[in-house]
Amino acid sequence: MSFQLTTEKDVERLRQAALLLEAENKRLVARVVELTRKLMSARGQDAEELQLRLQELERQLAQRTGELFGRSSEKRPRGEQDEGKQAGPAEPARGHGPRTQPTLPLLEEVHTLEEPDKQCPECGGALTEMKGCYEEAEEVDVVERRFVLRRHKRQKYRCGCGGCVETALGPPKLQPGGRYSVDFAVEVAVAKYLDHMPLERQVRTMQREGLAVDSQTLWDQIDALARLLSPAHEALHQALLTREILGGDETRWPLLGSKSQTRWYAWALCAPDAVVYRIQEGRDVEAARNMLKDFRGVLMTDGLSTYESVAGKSAGISLVNCWMHARRKFVECAEAFPQANEALDMIAELYAVEREYKQGPENLARLLELRQQKSRPIIERLHQWACEQRVLPQSALGQAIKYMSNRWTGLTRFLTDPRVPLDNGATERAMRGLAVGRKNHYGSRSRRGTEVAALYYSLMETAKLCGVDPKRYLREAALAALRGEALPLPNQLAQPAEG
Incomplete structure (x- = not known):
C-alpha cells in the first residue's frame, strides 16, 4: 500500500515520517554547509568572512528546521533576564481558593427540615428553630438563557363622541414591523464580535434552546443594529483623531469571495481608553490616509513604510517607533x-x-x-x-x-x-479580539460585512477599555438612537451620573 503524507491519518505513521524527514533534513544541512565551506575556500575568501557566512547559513537552515519541527515563541530561554526581570528562587506552587464574585447577583435560599425530621433522636422531643442561626455555604449556579415570544398588546382608547381613537405606545422597534427585539440583536452581536461565535454556530445553539432561526435572519438583525450605531462609530473615530498621541497597527482580514487580488486589512488607531478599526483593501498610502484623515500628533507604529509616506507629506504627523x-x-x-x-x-x-x-x-x-x-x-x-x-x-x-x-x-x-x-503593546493587545474573531469566522463575506465588523469591534473593544459592559453599551446606545437622541460613547457611560 502506497503512503501519501497529505492524506495519511494514522498518527504513528505520521510520527515515523516526521522523524525520517527530520533526519534527512539534518543530513542535507550538514552537506550544504560542507559544500559551501569548500566553495568559499576554493575562492580564497577571507577566513573571518568565511566564518561569518557559514554561521549565517547554519542559522538560516536551523531556522527553517525550527519552522518545520519546532515551536514559535518570542520568549528568551529560561533563566535569562526578560525585560528587566531578575531570575529568583522558585516560589512554591500555590493552589487557588474560591474567588470572590462581587458582580454576581446574590440569591439566598433557606433550607428547612421536613416535618418527620423535626424530632430529637435522643429524647424524641420536638426540634424548634434557632432564630437567625444558619450553616452557610455558597455555590455558583447558572440560570439558563431562555428565548420567549413576547406578545405586545397595545390598548386602544376611544372617546364617546366617536371623534378620537388612541393606542398605547409599544416598545421601540429595531426595524419597522420587525419581529426581533433590540436585546435580541445585541445578544447576537456580542456573541459574534465579542465571544467570536459564527452565526451558523449561534443558529445551532439557539435551536437547542428552542428557537428556530437561520443565519440570514441573525445577520439582518446585527446589520440593522449597526446602521443605528453608525454615528457612534464615526464619532469615536473623530474623537480619537483629536488626541495628541496614538498607536497605529494593521492586520490582514480576509474578504471571502472577493475577486480582487489585493488583500484586505483591518487598520487600528488606539489610545489608552479607546480604539477604532477600519477594514480596507490593501496597505497602501490611500488606505492609511483614510484611517488617519486630518490627524495631527504623534503616531507610534511598527515601521511600515506606508506610515512614513503619509507622515512625509503631512507636517502635522510625527512618527515614533516601538x-x-x-x-x-x-x-x-x-x-x-x-x-x-x-x-x-x-x-x-x-x-x-x-x-x-x-x-x-x-x-x-x-x-x-x-x-x-x-x-x-x-x-x-x-x-x-x-x-x-x-x-x-x-x-x-x-x-x-x-x-x-x-x-x-x-x-x-x-x-x-x-x-x-x-x-505599541496597547495597540497590539487591542488587535487580539479581532484576530481571534478572524480565526473563528474566517473574515467577512461582503464589503458590508467588513463595515459591520469594524463598527462592532470598535465599540465593544472601546467599552472594554473603559470598564463598561459591551452589552450594556450597545443596548443603551441603540435605545438612544431609537429615541432620536445623540448616541453616547463608551467613556461617557463610564462617568458617574450627575445630580
Missing part, C-alpha cells in the same frame, strides 16, 4: 548569535525603568527626569554596542541592527517626550 518590535528582531536571532542577548539585556533595562516609574505617582515631569537619568545612558550603551558589532549585513543579527538603526530617531523620541510610551 521597542517591542525592535526587541523581537533580536529574540529571533539570539540562538544563532549569542551577542544579541547583550542587546536584549539593555532593552530589558529600559523596561525596568518604566516599571520603576509606575511604582510611584503619575507625573510626566517625573517620568521625563527618570528617563533622562536612567534610560539615556542605557540608550547610549546600546548605540555603542550596535556600532561595534562585526556581522554580515544580510545576516539575522545584521538585519536586527539595521532595523533598529533605521528607526533610531523614532525609537529614542521617548527620551525627550514623556507622553510617548516605550512600545
Whole structure:
C-alpha cells in the first residue's frame, strides 16, 4: 500500500515520517554547509568572512528546521533576564481558593427540615428553630438563557363622541414591523464580535434552546443594529483623531469571495481608553490616509513604510517607533548569535525603568527626569554596542541592527517626550479580539460585512477599555438612537451620573 503524507491519518505513521524527514533534513544541512565551506575556500575568501557566512547559513537552515519541527515563541530561554526581570528562587506552587464574585447577583435560599425530621433522636422531643442561626455555604449556579415570544398588546382608547381613537405606545422597534427585539440583536452581536461565535454556530445553539432561526435572519438583525450605531462609530473615530498621541497597527482580514487580488486589512488607531478599526483593501498610502484623515500628533507604529509616506507629506504627523518590535528582531536571532542577548539585556533595562516609574505617582515631569537619568545612558550603551558589532549585513543579527538603526530617531523620541510610551503593546493587545474573531469566522463575506465588523469591534473593544459592559453599551446606545437622541460613547457611560 502506497503512503501519501497529505492524506495519511494514522498518527504513528505520521510520527515515523516526521522523524525520517527530520533526519534527512539534518543530513542535507550538514552537506550544504560542507559544500559551501569548500566553495568559499576554493575562492580564497577571507577566513573571518568565511566564518561569518557559514554561521549565517547554519542559522538560516536551523531556522527553517525550527519552522518545520519546532515551536514559535518570542520568549528568551529560561533563566535569562526578560525585560528587566531578575531570575529568583522558585516560589512554591500555590493552589487557588474560591474567588470572590462581587458582580454576581446574590440569591439566598433557606433550607428547612421536613416535618418527620423535626424530632430529637435522643429524647424524641420536638426540634424548634434557632432564630437567625444558619450553616452557610455558597455555590455558583447558572440560570439558563431562555428565548420567549413576547406578545405586545397595545390598548386602544376611544372617546364617546366617536371623534378620537388612541393606542398605547409599544416598545421601540429595531426595524419597522420587525419581529426581533433590540436585546435580541445585541445578544447576537456580542456573541459574534465579542465571544467570536459564527452565526451558523449561534443558529445551532439557539435551536437547542428552542428557537428556530437561520443565519440570514441573525445577520439582518446585527446589520440593522449597526446602521443605528453608525454615528457612534464615526464619532469615536473623530474623537480619537483629536488626541495628541496614538498607536497605529494593521492586520490582514480576509474578504471571502472577493475577486480582487489585493488583500484586505483591518487598520487600528488606539489610545489608552479607546480604539477604532477600519477594514480596507490593501496597505497602501490611500488606505492609511483614510484611517488617519486630518490627524495631527504623534503616531507610534511598527515601521511600515506606508506610515512614513503619509507622515512625509503631512507636517502635522510625527512618527515614533516601538521597542517591542525592535526587541523581537533580536529574540529571533539570539540562538544563532549569542551577542544579541547583550542587546536584549539593555532593552530589558529600559523596561525596568518604566516599571520603576509606575511604582510611584503619575507625573510626566517625573517620568521625563527618570528617563533622562536612567534610560539615556542605557540608550547610549546600546548605540555603542550596535556600532561595534562585526556581522554580515544580510545576516539575522545584521538585519536586527539595521532595523533598529533605521528607526533610531523614532525609537529614542521617548527620551525627550514623556507622553510617548516605550512600545505599541496597547495597540497590539487591542488587535487580539479581532484576530481571534478572524480565526473563528474566517473574515467577512461582503464589503458590508467588513463595515459591520469594524463598527462592532470598535465599540465593544472601546467599552472594554473603559470598564463598561459591551452589552450594556450597545443596548443603551441603540435605545438612544431609537429615541432620536445623540448616541453616547463608551467613556461617557463610564462617568458617574450627575445630580
